[in-house]
Amino acid sequence: MKLVKMVTIMGIKIAKNKVNEFLERVKQEYVLYAPVENGVTKFEKIGDPADICILPNRTDISLKPIFFPPEQEFFRWSKDTEGYHIEDLLENEEKKVIFGVRGCDIRSLEILDTYMSGEFADPYYTQRRKNTVLIGLTCSYPRESCFCTAFGGMVPNHYDLWFTDIGSYYYVDVGSEKGKKLIFGDIFENATKEDEMKKNRKIKKVEDEIERRTRIDLCEIKRCSQEIKKKADDDIWRELGEICVSCGRCNFICPTCHCFDVRDITNLEGSEGERIRVWDSCHLYEYAKTSAENFRKERHARVRYRIYDKFVFPVMRYGVYACTGCGRCTDVCHANINLRDVLRRLIS
Amino acid sequence: MNPYIPRVVPIVDIREETPDTKTFTIAAPMSFQPGQFVELSVFGYGEAPISISGGDGKKIDLTIRAVGNVTNKIHRMQVGEYVGVRGPFGNGWPVEKAKGKNLLIVAGGIGLAPLKPVVEHVCSHREEFRNVTLLYGARKPSLMLFKYKFDEWAGYMDLLLTVDEAEPGWEGHVGVVTTLCDKIRHVADTITLMCGPPIMMKYTSMVLLELGFPPSEMYLSLERNMKCGIGICGHCAVGGVYVCRDGPVFSLNKAFRFIEKPHEVQGVLD
Numbered sequence: 308m309k310l311v312k313m314v315t316i317m318g319i320k321i322a323k324n325k326v327n328e329f330l331e332r333v334k335q336e337y338v339l340y341a342p343v344e345n346g347v348t349k350f351e352k353i354g355d356p357a358d359i360c361i362l363p364n365r366t367d368i369s370l371k372p373i374f375f376p377p378e379q380e381f382f383r384w385s386k387d388t389e390g391y392h393i394e395d396l397l398e399n400e401e402k403k404v405i406f407g408v409r410g411c412d413i414r415s416l417e418i419l420d421t422y423m424s425g426e427f428a429d430p431y432y433t434q435r436r437k438n439t440v441l442i443g444l445t446c447s448y449p450r451e452s453c454f455c456t457a458f459g460g461m462v463p464n465h466y467d468l469w470f471t472d473i474g475s476y477y478y479v480d481v482g483s484e485k486g487k488k489l490i491f492g493d494i495f496e497n498a499t500k501e502d503e504m505k506k507n508r509k510i511k512k513v514e515d516e517i518e519r520r521t522r523i524d525l526c527e528i529k530r531c532s533q534e535i536k537k538k539a540d541d542d543i544w545r546e547l548g549e550i551c552v553s554c555g556r557c558n559f560i561c562p563t564c565h566c567f568d569v570r571d572i573t574n575l576e577g578s579e580g581e582r583i584r585v586w587d588s589c590h591l592y593e594y595a596k597t598s599a600e601n602f603r604k605e606r607h608a609r610v611r612y613r614i615y616d617k618f619v620f621p622v623m624r625y626g627v628y629a630c631t632g633c634g635r636c637t638d639v640c641h642a643n644i645n646l647r648d649v650l651r652r653l654i655s
Numbered sequence: 656m657n658p659y660i661p662r663v664v665p666i667v668d669i670r671e672e673t674p675d676t677k678t679f680t681i682a683a684p685m686s687f688q689p690g691q692f693v694e695l696s697v698f699g700y701g702e703a704p705i706s707i708s709g710g711d712g713k714k715i716d717l718t719i720r721a722v723g724n725v726t727n728k729i730h731r732m733q734v735g736e737y738v739g740v741r742g743p744f745g746n747g748w749p750v751e752k753a754k755g756k757n758l759l760i761v762a763g764g765i766g767l768a769p770l771k772p773v774v775e776h777v778c779s780h781r782e783e784f785r786n787v788t789l790l791y792g793a794r795k796p797s798l799m800l801f802k803y804k805f806d807e808w809a810g811y812m813d814l815l816l817t818v819d820e821a822e823p824g825w826e827g828h829v830g831v832v833t834t835l836c837d838k839i840r841h842v843a844d845t846i847t848l849m850c851g852p853p854i855m856m857k858y859t860s861m862v863l864l865e866l867g868f869p870p871s872e873m874y875l876s877l878e879r880n881m882k883c884g885i886g887i888c889g890h891c892a893v894g895g896v897y898v899c900r901d902g903p904v905f906s907l908n909k910a911f912r913f914i915e916k917p918h919e920v921q922g923v924l925d
Contacts, residue, residue, distance in 0.1 A: 429887050567887075569882045587889070599853055615894075
């Protein structure tokens with residue numbers, strides 16, 4: 308324990324009024340993304356750091372669209388004498404820094420990575436994911452729907468830099484070499500022991516608050532996969548099936564949902580066009596339809612499938628839960644289905 | 656290599672099989688295992704997963720029923736027109752496992768298409784197998800695929816044919832596939848390969864289980880609407896496996912195991 312402490316680099320901090328200067332400097336080398344408010348809060352490419360909105364907690368819309376946009380062009384095709392000419396629309400790499408991400412955002416990227424650049428590789432996602440520096444921010448207080456403590460806590464295991472508000476400063480944790488390169492000597496200062504204690508207290512306070520609200524015990528979550536697996540015939544599915552409207556909003560807002568449909572768009576003559584992918588949702592009627600039959604015709608089967616695909620199947624295949632506890636699905640649900648309540652009922 | 660980019664290839668031959676099914680030969684140089692599938696692109700219409708029904712390394716055959724956008728469009732295309740193809744994808748039939756054993760091939764309707772390469776393999780390597788039976792059912796005699804091949808195949812294996820509904824000129828068996836199961840002359844040491852509509856696979860596997868065929872030696876090819884073919888788009892996921900990558904061929908044992916409560920393989924095993 309002692310040894311670890313000795314090699315840990317000295318804590319650092321940044322004055323709040325220097326953050327814009329820091330981001331301005333970052334922008335000289337990277338494309339900067341950060342939360343902005345525009346009706347909803349979401350991550351956008353930043354021109355002027357003054358547009359950035361430092362929020363008390365997570366954004367309404369996750370990081371997913373940056374790496375997996377709602378519509379992604381695969382390639383352009385055009386008719387020629389040799390059949391068709393195909394032009395790959397794989398973008399060039401973009402060095403990006405994303406500022407103001409939360410623990411749930413980073414965890415969602417880890418989950419997307421296992422799906423899309425792990426066992427199977429998706430070139431379009433992987434290309435966008437390359438050269439990404441993540442600068443996280445501790446939440447000031449949780450949202451009503453948050454339950455990230457159930458899936459690993461507010462501060463994730465991997466980050467490049469992690470900011471925690473300690474008054475007039477942000478305490479800065481350095482998590483990687485990439486992050487270390489952004490520590491400009493003239494902007495950051497050395498932190499004191501007291502600053503570090505303040506940071507730890509702050510994180511603990513928010514995590515306790517989330518835990519108090521969610522009341523999903525961590526050890527219960529650990530066995531929730533097995534519990535849910537046993538509940539395939541539970542009445543809860545019929546009940547949820549009756550109130551769910553199959554709109555697919557929970558899929559689209561979910562930071563780890565990654566299903567897509569592949570489509571062609573063409574000009575009127577059909578002589579050229581693009582192959583694109585668009586987000587798809589397992590709640591939609593057509594999702595599991597084949598030429599022979601629709602495998603999840605009933606709404607309750609689709610509700611159940613989504614819960615299984617978050618809490619059972621990924622555990623079987625990859626050993627991870629495909630949920631970050633961000634609570635976005637609860638926030639957007641038309642039928643007021645609260646995922647936390649569903650989980651609580653399933654594991655009780 | 657970007658796995659989403661199709662190879663552009665011409666259609667070199669079209670053969671009408673039944674009023675709604677045609678076999679397209681496309682000049683795609685590709686080696687494949689029997690039971691694998693490709694993603695067929697018709698530019699402007701999209702992609703559809705189609706199983707390979709034959710090929711010689713330079714060309715592949717795709718036997719296609721007109722049901723959706725892509726398949727209806729290709730039915731209106733001519734020799735010389737171009738399509739796109741990605742693949743082959745999937746695991747294919749465990750033909751190796753059947754060496755030295757009895758082989759039972761059960762097909763329903765268009766389900767014979769992915770099994771045709773196996774049947775052809777049996778014809779050219781007959782000595783590798785002991786008893787071989789092909790059990791094939793279709794709705795009507797006029798909807799049977801590859802009828803012109805039956806005489807040749809009958810020289811190599813027991814051919815059990817049935818139709819749900821007879822038509823003038825049909826002298827064979829009438830009834831669903833399960834009504835022929837007791838005519839199979841070998842039960843022990845038999846590898847079963849099955850492909851057909853979900854309802855047919857469900858009842859046939861139940862009847863075969865009752866007759867004593869072991870579930871670990873029965874293989875089913877599942878149909879799903881794969882969009883990507885590489886395990887990402889999620890459309891083919893059942894119970895934690897991707898039909899496109901881990902399948903489409905699964906042993907009945909494994910299909911049971913997907914989930915204790917088999918709603919996920921609804922139609923096959925529920």
